[in-house]
Amino acid sequence: MEQDISQVISQISAAPLEQQDALFNLAEKELDDGAIALILESQPIEKRIHLWRSLSLNHSVDVLTEMRSDARYSIIQSLSSIELDLVLSRLDNADLIEWADYLPDEIVQKALSLIDEQEIELYDQANEYNDEEIGRYAERKMWVLAKSLRVRHALRLISRDPSNTQPTIYLVDKHGTYYATLATHKLLNAPLDAPVLSLADQEQPALQADLGLLEASELIEHAEYDCLPIVNEHNRLIGQISVRLGMSIIREEYETTLMARAGLSESEDLFAPVIDSAKKRAVWLGINLVTAIFASITIGLFEDVISEVVALAVLMPIVASMGGIAGSQTLTLMIRAMALNQVSAGNLISLIKNECGIGALNGLLWALVIGLLAGLWFQSPMIGAIIALAICINIITAALFGVLIPMVLDKLKLDPALAGSVVLTTVTDVVGFFAFLGTATMLIL
Structure with missing residues (x-):
């Protein structure tokens, strides 16, 4: 397609x-x-x-x-x-x-x-329902039959609308209380006198209308049926969610997260008016400028050592880049886990230990590689040792803050996907430059 x-x-x-x-x-x-x-x-x-x-x-x-x-x-x-x-x-x-x-x-x-x-x-x-609850987007046009009907009556009612091709029928009582889900095709070969309830899946639970969009989408993705019923707090049937709608919600959530990292919305038009688009993007550029200034101020604190040892200026981008990549890996993992409600107070400490462990191993590995290369490049074991230490510190810091930043932003009611990468980049830049140039100041000057 x-x-x-x-x-x-x-x-x-x-x-x-x-x-x-x-x-x-x-x-x-x-x-x-x-x-x-x-x-x-x-x-x-x-x-x-x-x-x-x-x-x-x-x-x-x-x-x-x-x-x-x-x-x-x-x-x-x-x-x-x-x-x-x-x-x-x-x-x-x-x-x-x-x-x-x-x-x-x-x-x-x-x-x-x-x-x-x-x-x-x-x-x-x-x-x-609000725009984060599945009840707002429930498909309200569906086949609903009384649970007391027999097959012949059900077929007669369905035949009145031959254009309707719903694969699923929901059985309710006279008050609209949900009882069971019935696959439409089961009616075709069933005895005419059989109760429709005997053919239905009474074990199929309904989704609560206040359930989050992603949770509901995950459930329909793994369901046996093409549609699942949605009920209100009184267990009364209000609608259904189809596989198509569920996949659409997941796709939109992915696009929203992807676009948010650049400060854009999922609805952004490819050919939006130039002035309107420029205004939207200018705000994000301004935010990034502020964060970049913090990194520049950190570099400015060590102006003397940079002017004495030119190699430090050459190697600084490596420190920032390694921390940024390591942090973005953890941040992406966290945002996905938070969206799926997989992160809680109970497993947060274990998650931090796990990510810091990964950061420590990768930090040591790449610190040795980069330290060796830098030492050979500038014919200075001291330069190699300094950047190795900075790389190790920055990757571990990136892992730690990659877990903490989205959690803090979520508590502050800010979108981690939107603001997380900017905050994390600032942290890794500042920590990386401070560790690199601060160590160089102590050991060289």
């Missing part, structure tokens, strides 16, 4: 203007909505809007929902009042939940005035 998308993007970009619509419409017939969304996001904004307008009405809204929020909004901003009303009127509750966090309130209110009452009711139910 990725190769197909790449080829389509290349073909559209290289084709004359009069042929681009035809190529895009051909792709619309062959690719799913998610792939079409990626193609649109790869185009400059004016061309993106033009191509989106060429989509069939049935696909246009679904493609917008699949797009990242910034790219989606670039199209919504371009719509006339009539076009916007037409788009908003075709939203369902799930679409509106996906859109609402990234749209101005007036557009959300306009959408609520255009969609039908049933969708509004489902939308309100979703808003009872």
Whole structure:
């Protein structure tokens, strides 16, 4: 699929203007909505809007929902009042939940005035949960049957909607309390007089609606069914989570973490306006400048020894780089473990000991290698010993703070993925330079 998308993007970009619509419409017939969304996001904004307008009405809204929020909004901003009303009127509750966090309130209110009452009711139910809870994103359109039915009655009810291909049915009592999960295919070969409850999996637990997104996604990833039920605090069925939704949540979480390390959001548009993007990135550059100043101040404290021994200036980047890489390895491991709730007060000390042990072994190994090379390079055993000591100290420090920094940031309600790498880089730079230049000052001057 990725190769197909790449080829389509290349073909559209290289084709004359009069042929681009035809190529895009051909792709619309062959690719799913998610792939079409990626193609649109790869185009400059004016061309993106033009191509989106060429989509069939049935696909246009679904493609917008699949797009990242910034790219989606670039199209919504371009719509006339009539076009916007037409788009908003075709939203369902799930679409509106996906859109609402990234749209101005007036557009959300306009959408609520255009969609039908049933969708509004489902939308309100979703808003009872915050954006970190699976209940907010539960798919509320599903097959639900009374647990007291027999197979013949269940088949009759299902046959009324032949377009529905739900693989899973949920059995509830008259109050909507969840009882069991039933694979739809089991009804087809079952005796007509058999109770549906006898065919169902009564051991399949439901997910609590206040469960975190990643936890819920992990559970559906390893489940026997394509969908799992979601219940509220009273065990009443409110919706389901599908494998597709679970994988989408995991992908978005990965993208969010990846982008956050550069100070960007997961919704960042590839062709966002230059001024808007420059403003967003300027803030992150300013933060990095402040941290870099701390490292520079540390270097400035040892100006005399650097001016006396030029080799120190040549070797300083090695000290900083080794500490930075070692720290980022631990930090990445910690962020993943924290996202999966694998880190607690009970195992924190053991985790610190383990990472510091790894840091000590790698520190000693690479201290010997780099110390030997530096000593031979500058014909000075003293220089080799100084950088070896600094490398060892910095790698162990990086391992220690790679564990502690994300924990502290999490306690302060700050995103470890966003701020962790900046703080860690500052720590390893300052500690590394201080150990390297401080030792050199004591032994050389």
